[in-house]
Each structure stands twice: as structure tokens, then as C-alpha cells.
Amino acid sequence: xxxxLTLIAQAQHGDRESFGELVRxxxxxxxxxxxxxxxxxxxxxxxxQEAFLRAWQxxxxxxxxxxxxxxxxxxxxxxxxxxxRRERATVDVDELPLVAVEDSPDDSLEMAExxxxxxxxxxxxxxxxxxxxxxxxxxxxxxxxxxxxLNIPLGTVxxxxxxxxxxxxxxxxxxxxxxxx
Amino acid sequence: xxxHDVSLAGLYYDGExxxxxxxxFEAHLDRCPTCRAELExxxxxxxxxxxFTLPSDRxxxxxxxxxxxxxxxxxxxxxxxxxxxxxxxxxxxALLFGALAFGQAVFAISGIALLMSGLxxxxxxxHDSWLVRLALFAGAVLDSSARAVLQLVGTLSWYVLxxxxxxxxxxxxxxxxxxxxxxxxxxxx
Numbered sequence: 337x338x339x340x341l342t343l344i345a346q347a348q349h350g351d352r353e354s355f356g357e358l359v360r361x362x363x364x365x366x367x368x369x370x371x372x373x374x375x376x377x378x379x380x381x382x383x384x385q386e387a388f389l390r391a392w393q394x395x396x397x398x399x400x401x402x403x404x405x406x407x408x409x410x411x412x413x414x415x416x417x418x419x420x421r422r423e424r425a426t427v428d429v430d431e432l433p434l435v436a437v438e439d440s441p442d443d444s445l446e447m448a449e450x451x452x453x454x455x456x457x458x459x460x461x462x463x464x465x466x467x468x469x470x471x472x473x474x475x476x477x478x479x480x481x482x483x484x485x486l487n488i489p490l491g492t493v494x495x496x497x498x499x500x501x502x503x504x505x506x507x508x509x510x511x512x513x514x515x516x517x
Numbered sequence: 518x519x520x521h522d523v524s525l526a527g528l529y530y531d532g533e534x535x536x537x538x539x540x541x542f543e544a545h546l547d548r549c550p551t552c553r554a555e556l557e558x559x560x561x562x563x564x565x566x567x568x569f570t571l572p573s574d575r576x577x578x579x580x581x582x583x584x585x586x587x588x589x590x591x592x593x594x595x596x597x598x599x600x601x602x603x604x605x606x607x608x609x610x611a612l613l614f615g616a617l618a619f620g621q622a623v624f625a626i627s628g629i630a631l632l633m634s635g636l637x638x639x640x641x642x643x644h645d646s647w648l649v650r651l652a653l654f655a656g657a658v659l660d661s662s663a664r665a666v667l668q669l670v671g672t673l674s675w676y677v678l679x680x681x682x683x684x685x686x687x688x689x690x691x692x693x694x695x696x697x698x699x700x701x702x703x704x705x706x
Contacts (some may be wrong), residue, residue, distance in 0.1 A: 347525060352586055356586045357582075359582040359586070360581075360582035363578050363582060364571075364578065367575065367639065377572050377575050381576055383586050388585045392589055393590070397603060432670060451568040451569065451570070454565055473563055474566070478533065479531065479533050494527075497527070497531075498524055501527070501562060505562060510562050512565065
């Protein structure tokens with residue numbers, strides 16, 4: 337398996353196979369980020385494809401000072417924000433489609449309800465705070481990396497993350513208490 | 518540390534505390550049930566958030582990658598000319614600064630030369646300045662010293678005006694570059 341830097345260098349010289357491999361390796365993170373931003377998987381996959389196309393077009397400008405994944409997150413976050421601006425209707429979390437939850441014998445109705453509750457609580461956050469929360473909680477980026485990805489000051493990352501968490505703690509209070517018991 | 522700074526607990530939880538702040542907070546944590554409870558809540562919140570997963574009906578990675586490849590434009594990126602353009606674009610502020618410094622040096626040297634020439638009664642100026650012509654037009658009678666002063670002030674005013682135009686052009690180009698940089702950061706990346 338070729339390492340990422342080699343694939344990037346080859347893709348920068350127009351190798352579509354290498355870029356396809358980069359897409360395959362990074363698609364999960366990009367789709368996850370965009371999906372958790374907009375709450376609709378079809379919309380998210382379209383937006384993620386758009387993000388990868390932008391990445392291809394601007395690949396010659398990528399310099400491996402920062403991780404490639406973070407560079408993609410920056411593009412994906414901007415595409416997701418553009419999508420949300422265009423598709424304002426999806427911001428209304430009450431109109432979001434219910435998601436198909438994988439069934440297993442252990443899955444209870446209560447668990448499915450909780451998942452849906454969490455999803456709606458996250459999607460109800462303001463987009464600026466949501467994207468910071470997603471990059472921290474789901475993608476595991478440091479504050480500095482988030483600041484670089486979103487091109488915002490470090491202090492803004494902290495304040496938006498604190499805000500998002502405090503909102504979620506309010507919204508998810510019943511479930512947070514349940515876990516204690 | 519005696520208070521319960523929630524943001525510090527958040528920083529600690531996210532692994533963002535370093536050095537003495539980390540040691541102080543860890544020491545505080547040993548004797549502070551409130552901060553320990555705060556950390557536990559943050560942990561529970563993280564675990565709860567993990568239930569917001571991707572739906573099961575999403576496209577498989579291979580299929581997704583194949584779709585992206587199909588949508589890639591036929592024309593390949595052209596790193597050579599793009600990197601040349603990018604290099605020029607990145608060098609623009611330095612080039613503008615160089616032009617500014619050069620222009621100011623030219624204006625300063627020629628201005629000083631003109632001033633010295635005027636003060637020493639030199640005859641470098643072949644034509645009457647606009648100020649002399651204006652005074653004559655207004656019917657003023659000028660002796661040689663008054664004429665020399667008006668000549669000098671009138672010519673220097675042209676230099677100042679030219680310099681202002683030059684500075685405005687440099688400023689305009691710089692603001693244009695800043696705007697393009699901002700648009701690039703915002704739209705492309």
C-alpha cells in the first residue's frame with residue numbers, strides 16, 4: 337500500500353488513480369463531517385463529492401505542512417456551509433428525514449430514540465458552533481488544527497466549543513442523567 | 518486554584534492543557550469533586566454523541582470513490598503554470614513593497630535635488646510653474662526672489678501630487694491583493 341504523500345505527489349501530477357485512492361481513504365471522514373453538518377445523507381454525499389472535486393482542482397496548492405485530512409476538512413466544511421446556505425430548509429431539524437438505524441437483536445426502541453434525539457440536538461446547534469464540535473468530538477482534531485481548518489482564532493474555537501457543549505448538555509440532560517444511574 | 522473553571526476542565530478533557538497549568542489542574546482535580554464531576558459529564562457527553570452515526574444506507578467507499586473519479590474534469594491540473602502564477606501572487610506584497618521603496622527613493626532624491634537647486638538659485642527649471650503662471654495671470658508683479666519661490670513651490674506641489682497618485686496606486690494594488698487572498702482562503706479552501 338502506497339503512503340499518502342506518494343499518492344498526493346502522483347495526484348498532483350494528474351494521476352487520477354492515486355487521487356481515487358485518496359478519496360477512498362478519506363471519504364468516511366469527509367462524508368461524516370458533512371453529514372453531521374447537514375443531517376441528510378444524500379445531500380452529504382453530493383456535498384462530499386463536490387468537496388473532493390474542489391480538492392482535485394486545487395491539489396497543486398496543497399503543501400504537506402498540515403495533514404491532508406485536515407486540508408480536506410477545510411474544503412468539506414466550506415462546502416457544507418455553502419450547502420446549508422443554499423438548502424436552508426434542511427436546517428429545520430424537525431423536517432429532517434428519519435435515519436435508518438442498523439438493526440441488531442440488542443437494539444431497543446429506546447436506543448433508537450436516543451440516537452435520533454442526539455442527532456437532532458447536534459443539528460439544532462448553530463452551524464458555526466456545530467462544525468467546531470464535530471471536528472473535536474468526531475474527528476478528534478486539536479484546537480490548533482480546528483483553528484487552522486476553519487481559519488478562525490484559537491479563542492473562538494474554545495468559545496464555540498464551550499457553547500456547543502453547554503447547549504448539548506441542556507438538550508441532552510435526560511440522557512446524560514440516565515447514563516449516571 | 519480554588520474556583521471551578523469549567524473551561525479549564527474542558528481544556529484538560531481535550532488534552533489542551535500543558536506545562537504548569539496541567540500540573541496545577543491535576544493537583545486541583547485530586548481534591549475537587551466538582552471538577553471531577555465536570556470531567557465525567559464531558560466523558561458521558563462524548564459517549565452519547567457517538568450514537569450519532571452515519572446511516573446504514575450510505576454509499577460504500579469504493580463506489581463513492583468511483584463516482585468522484587467519474588466526475589473529475591478531463592483536463593488535468595497544470596502544476597507548472599499554476600505554481601508559477603501562485604509564486605507571483607505570493608510575491609506580490611514583496612514586489613509592491615519594493616516598488617514603493619524605489620518610488621519613494623526616486624521622489625525623495627529628485628525632490629531634494631530640486632529643493633537644493635531652487636535654494637541655490639539654480640536654473641534647472643525651463644518653464645514657469647503653474648503657480649507663477651497663475652500669479653502672472655492674476656496680474657501680480659513678481660520680483661526675481663518671489664518668482665523663484667513660486668517656481669519652487671509650484672514645481673514641488675507637482676511632485677507631491679505625483680507621489681500621492683503613486684501611493685494611491687500601490688495602496689489600491691495591495692488592497693486588491695488582500696481581497697483576492699481573502700476570497701481564495703474563503704472560497705477555494
